[in-house]
Structure formats: structure tokens, C-alpha cells
Amino acid sequence: MEAEKGVVVVSEATCEEVIDRASSFTAVESVFAAMARGDAYNFPVVREAIGHADALYGFKSGFDRAGMSLGVKSGGYWPGNVNLGIPNHQSTVFLFDPDTGRLKAMVGGNYLTAVRTAASSAVSINHLARKDAKVLGMVGAGHQSKFQLRAAADQRDFEKVVAWNPHPEMLPGLKAVADELGLPFESVEREELCAQADVIITITSAFEALLMKEWIKPGTHIACMGTDTKGKQEVDTALVESATLFTDEIVQSITIGENQHAIESGAISESDITPIGDVINGKHPGRSHADEITLFDGAGVGLQDLAVASVAVDLALEKDQAQHVSL
Template sequence: MPVSDQGNAVTVVSEAVCEQVIGRQDAFTAVENVFAAMAKQNAYNFPVVREAIGHADALYGFKSGFDREGKVLGLKSGGYWPGNTRLNLTNHQSTVVLFDPDTGRLKSLVGGNYLTALRTAASSAVSIAHLARKDAKVLGMVGAGHQSTFQLRAALEQRDFESVVAWNLHPETLPRLAAVCEELSLPFETVDRKELCARSDVIITITSAFEALLDSDWVKPGTHIACMGTDTVGKQEVDPRLFARARVFTDEVVQSVTLGEAQHAIASGLIRETDIVPIGDVINNAKPGRTSDEDITLFDGTGVGLQDLAVASVAAELAVSENKAQILEL
């Protein structure tokens, strides 16, 4: 029974069920489609609410939107609790709430922790698929936190990478990336940041940094960089001067210039808002992506609510079709 045909029932999909029913390819397709819809003005995000709550050093907020093409309406509520690691919990905690866009009726409650990591990795994977050189061979990973293995696995499916190099501020967590590479029989090496830039054809940054970790001068022509960690005012992962050298793309321009990685380049006058291209325009063939093997391409992945809604909607549909969802009658 399709989720939309359940009358007054609410679909509840747990974290465990999400992990069972939706994988990387489903997430890639959902995110790619919603980026395309956004660029055609058929889907839009509402203003983000994100606040420090003054307790547990937590950031909490809402991301919401409406996809007219996919008929998906809802919000993700949650945030970042930095002390959760000590409690053996994921730092990012969230739940996705979906509504019927025709009636406003509550339709689904979907665990958002796994989906957040999955959709963030799908976003960078979409950028690699559309912007990285076809002959990219070395993948560089900056960051080795919870989301890093999701990023690594999704990226490795986009090009025929021959090796992975990695750096993290806390090197004791790098073995989690090494384990994935060992599983996939792929050479893995820990290096410093300058060497990582010198060797990498594609670089993913997935950290919670508030300072530039990569210098513009280190990045070689032809590199594709997916900056995936900056989603809050003040956060920063790369040298703003890199934006002046690169062709810049993003999930949503408004978020990119206000709370994404581009905020620093914009504030410094290194680029203008009009220099940033929504990746949906590249997906729709409305604007060019990479124009030569020498281009540096940079994707500012700020994380938009529509990504969460897209993957949560797919997860709910799959959970119902596989009889793994809980159905509550209101």
C-alpha cells in the first residue's frame, strides 16, 4: 500500500529500518533529482532555523521545504550534540516529519541520523559524478568522523579510484577509513594536508572545523573539491582564496553565501553570489560544469532540507512496500 493511500495512518520508520531499506544508489538518485527540481524552481527550501540552545553545547534547528515534482513536504528537526560520542551516540541527532502536501495531514515519521549521513554522502557523490575529471585516480579525505565512511564509500562508486590518501586532526580515528579501503582492496595512506592536495584528484572535506585546513596554493589544477562540513555561520574548511581560482557550485546559493563554505569568500569580496552555480543547473544541462581538465571545481555542500525530505520519502515508501514500517492509526 503506497504511503499516500493510508488514510489516517502514520508511517513510522525507525533508524534500524532505514538502514535496511535504503542504500547509496537510492539516495544518490533522490538527491540528484531534488537538486534538478530546485534548479527548475519546482522545489524550494524554507529558511533554516539553527540555534545554540545554551545546553550541552548543542546546536538545534529545523530544515524544511516542498518538492512540487516529488510531492514531498516536511521538515527535519534536530542538530548537533558534541558530547554524544562519550555516550556512544551519534553527534548528529534528527527526525524527519513528512506531511501530505494535498491535505497537510501528518504522513510519516522517519529516523534521520542514518539518512543525514547517507544524503550528505550522496550530495558529494553527485558533485563528483558531474564535476570531477573522468580520469580521477586518487581520492583525498579530510576528516575521519562518523560521516567520513559514508562519504568514502559513495565517492568510490563515482570514479575508478586507484588509491585513497587521508588526513584528520585526530589521527586515531583514521583507521575507520583504512578499514573501508582494506575491505575494498584499495591502497590507503595517511599523509599531511599539503601532500594530500598534491596527490589528490578529488578531495572531500567533512569536518566541523572553524578555520581553513587547506591552503589554496596547495591545490593543483584539475582537482575537484567537495566541501561538506560547513553548514553554520563561522565554520570553515578551506582557504577562501581557493574560490577565486575555482569554478564554484553548490546545492543552494542562499545557504552557500550565508552559512556555507562560500560565506568567507563572499565576505572577503573574492567572489560574488552570481559566481556560484546551483549544481542542479549542471544536472539539467542548463549551465556547464567542468569545462577543461585544468579547471578546479569546488562544490559547497551546505546540506538542504529537501535532501532530507527526498531520502526520507524514499525510505518510507520502501519500508511500507517491504512491510518493515510501523503503521499507527490516528
């Protein structure tokens, strides 16, 4: 038995070897469906500014009865890491045996956070974007944006990528990914991006609206995937109010996610937001017509991390690429 060998350790490097976009997409889609059925739930999020290095640190945890995943992701956001050549997001996932509470595995969380966040937006594109979407808009060009672009390109036959970033010097890195995918790439201002894009992914750490309602054309699907914390905002409240709203988890969406400001102002209520799992499970039709503007708020739930980490452990053990330690 694996428990007799000690705690399973799966390194960052091993995660990159065993987890790909397809496996992360399947894991995230499945856990969203389980959440909507009531088979999985997230525990309250702890997220705090630590008063050092401008860092945000916290815990996301939960239990998936369907997948038998119990655990916690510990980590956060260190904005200065970009100057050190390492990802701003740093995290580790700890998995526990649901039957005994014993620590079962420790899994590097940086790569998994990136692929599960990209998988989340990809799930929303798969279920909500127009089938004939041709132009992908990227707002943000940091480390995570490259994962987002690759995952989005799996879902629709995009013919072009348009992008904007508050620091234009970072755009060549995103262009390199578009070139790799064989997609023409254009750097544009935000209003022009909205005029062209059929699907828009926002992946920033903004605390002010970057996109305005009047810029968005009919039929656009928007995935708001930026850093989630109290005060975050990537699109204006009027846009949120006018769109058909979906999210991974309503509680996080209205407290630390994109919908928090519209809730606080009374522009929307909780009943205006649909869990994406209801669409996956066939309980909600998703997009109802071609001109509808759909908005998915990816608040980033702990169950996503547990799902992809569990798959990483299984695959690492299967491929004999996991380590065991005794504690």
C-alpha cells in the same frame, strides 16, 4: 488508504535496510534538478546553539512539487555524542500530506542524513570531477567520512585514498573502509594530501581554513561537506575565489556554507556560484577543461532529507516494514 491506518513510522533500522547508496544518489540528484528548475524550494533554515552540551539544533524544511514531498527535518549536532558511542548528528524527518497538511510519516533521520550527505558529494563528483581521477583525499575521519568514502568510490575508479584528520587516532576507522573497498590507504599531512589528490572531500566541523589555495593541484575537484553553520570554514577564501563554484543551494551556501566568508569579504558574488542542478539539467557544462579547479559546497538542504525520507517510506511500505500509529 495509508492515511486511514494512521501515521507511518519508519525506524532507523528500517531506513538502513531499505535505503542504499544507489537509491539515495538518485533521490538527491533528482531533487537538485528539481530545485534548479524551480519545481522545489527550501524554506529558511533555523539553526541555533542551544547553550547546553555545546549542541547546535535547528530545522530544515521545504516543498518539492515534482516529488510531492513536504516536510521538515528537526535535529542538530551534539559533539559529545562521540564519547557515548552514538552519532554526533541526531535528527528526525516529519513528512506531511501536501494536499491536506496532515502528518503523513515520521522517519529516523540519522542514517538518512549520513547517506544523503554522502550522495550529495557523490553527485558533485559524478558531474564535476575529472573522469581520470585516481587519488581520493579525505579531510576528516568522523562518522560521516565512512559514508563519504563509500559513495565517492562508486563514482570513479580510484586507485588510492590519502587522508588527514586533526585527531589521527580516528584514521584507522576510515582505513578499514578503504580496506573493505580494496583501496590502498595512506595517512598524510594536509599539504601532501593536496599534492596527491584528484578529488578531495572535506568533512569536518572546522571554523578555520584547513586547505590552502597554493596546495591544490590543477584539475582537482573539492567537495566541502562539513558541518554548516555561521562561521564554518574548511578551505581558505583564496581557494574559493580561484575555483569554479557550485553548490546545492546558493542562499545556504553564502550564509551558513563554505562560501560565506568569500561573500562577506567581497572576493566573490552570488553570480559566481552555480547550482549543481543546472549541471544535472544540462544548462551549465560543469567542468570546462582538465586543469580547472572545481569546488562544490554541499550546504545540506532540507529537500535532500525529504527526498530520501520519502523514498524510505515508499520502500518500507512496499516491503511491509513500516509501522502505523494513530495520533
